[in-house]
Amino acid sequence: MNEKLAKLLEAVEYGKVDQKSPYPPNLKGMDGAHELTQQALDAGIRPQDILEEALIPAMGNVGRKFSENKIFVPQMLMSAKAMGASMAHLKPFFASGKIKSRGTFVIGTVKGDLHDIGKNLVAMMVEGAGWTIVDLGVDVDAGRFLEALSKNPGAVVGLSALLTTTMTNMGEIVAKIKESTPDTVIMVGGAPVNMDFCRKIGADFYAPEPRGAVDFLNQLAS
């Protein structure tokens, strides 16, 4: 593999955002995802290759290590930040069609709930798998999901909740989405959620951690 892409892959996998970032300590002073992406573009590497050969495999490694309990939320968050720094350079190429998105993923934490760490991690992992993200934030009701779907027809929807109490709001949102666009694929996740609950409320998919969501979406796209 191209040496620059290998370095970028490493920077994203270990959460090196930019040169001045003190994290991780063993990469101190070295170029981060921000510089390395710019260098790759300057060297004429195709944006599509940057995405496919560096970012996607890096986030794939991160997802795998997380599900094996080798890393935890902080490391994953730093990797996501590094990916975000790289993505900032690639955004214009998505807009111009030079990079093909695998699809659109609309995500939000459901009504009544303000917890967004889990939701953000899933969003970044999915973005790192080459999807376009529409992040509706927290405390999102059915109306806002429907509105986002009308602007992004065919998008896959992800619902997040951290509390046993707010989780119950997922059912209503799933029902309203399915009523308006029965073909919309809906994924649910969050600490209290499980497969039984997912089936009970008529959602299409549940995974206990972000990697499962990414695998499922990639199957949909392929």
Next chain:
Amino acid sequence: MHKLTIHSAGKVSSANVSRETILLDAIRYRGFMIYAPCGGKGSCGKCEVYVRDEGYVTSCLYTIEEDIEIVLPEPVEANILAAQYEYSRILPLSPGPASRLSDSPYGVAIDLGTTTLAFHFIRLATGTLLETSTVLNPQAKYGADVISRINYCITVPEGLLTLQSELIDVFNLQLSHFTEKSNISPDDIVKICICGNTTMLHILLGVNPGPLAFVPFTPVFCEERIVRASELKLFCNPLGEVKVLPSLAAYIGADIVAGIASLAPVPAHKNFLFIDVGTNGEIALITADRIWCCAAAAGPAFEGANIEHGMGALQGAINIYYGQNNFQTIGDTPPVGICGSGLIDLVADLLRSGYVSADGYMEEKFLVVPSERSGNGTAIYITPKDIREIQLAKSAIVSGINILLRRTSLTVDNIDALYLAGGFGNYIRKESAEAIGLIPTGLSEKVIPVGNTSGTGAILAVRSEKFDRYVSETLDSMEYTELSDDEDFALQFAINMGF
């Protein structure tokens, strides 16, 4: 129909149960206490009972399909250290008009916690604290944290009534136990003051706690409530006064407000922290003119829930771990699990030995006590997932501290003391708490354990009407920060998960 025979505390009882009843439900229905922190979802495995000829089973996952005989675990009374008075306010005795309802009046101060209830019986003529008893909150079988209790109230028909009755029943059991033992009439109990978190107080008064669990987390009531004892059907003087102390917000209850009001800090302490580590972690930063506070969703890890061999501060819990398999248990009995302070010691020790790395990674579970040395024949381990739970809990607390410090532009150096409340503060070893990063570096030297301040607040309220003034002064100067609204919180929370 099947026959269910139950052995508990040396007694045998039997009952007929319909086919395919879940064992946990059958046991509860007959009034036995089973600890099920996950609320019977089958995820925690703590509601184990012994089924004759079958061995230990998880009772919430076990369906009764034939006649069975079961043995319940030994009931262990919760053992929380009594309130400490060294740093509490001293007020003149003035129990108020209710004390005139009897010639020899008594009062009861109750700390209504999510996990534990503490009852303090007081002779109002002298203000003497006669007796303290602690029991587990009987609602524990419906889930370890307030969210699962609220969920029960809003999803199960009559759920609120069920949870309210659980509390009233245990109150009455304690009241009659005391009156019988002391040979006094229930009519002599004329004043009851109660502190607790906002959810518990809602449930106690039969007020729907639903709104507390949804944005914008607005309590139905925060103000002080005074009701007649007869309204709650309490076994005491029907005209007796029941005072529920005021709360600040959904997650800063009367337990914290009265706890802070009960403190008599060292005069030299100008800026200090007050932290109550219980099922939730409430943090207050007290400065000359304001009290900044927040509630960190630390979760019940330090109460032993979500930890494979975790348990509350009960008999047989490892509460201090010295390293090299040297430890102490509560009651000096053979170990059966690990409570919060023991967990903190253990993690600190595993970090020192390198068994757990600074990012919380642990290759394999660690054997703390082999089966032959344990009190129940089961080996005690700490697992990689336990370490993650502790990372989440300690990060919630330390991030809360940091956010309050930033609000006030103070640094750790400006903090004169850290008053640590909660049963767990008494056992916690400062160096371990600092080693795992539960307390910011530089603060561990300043820790002062103050015991159950919520209970102390309730006692002061029983003894003296003058306590009201301190409670309202405290409330007036409190400034609440909702952490989930804070932009910095998510990043802080992630960064502070490292050890």
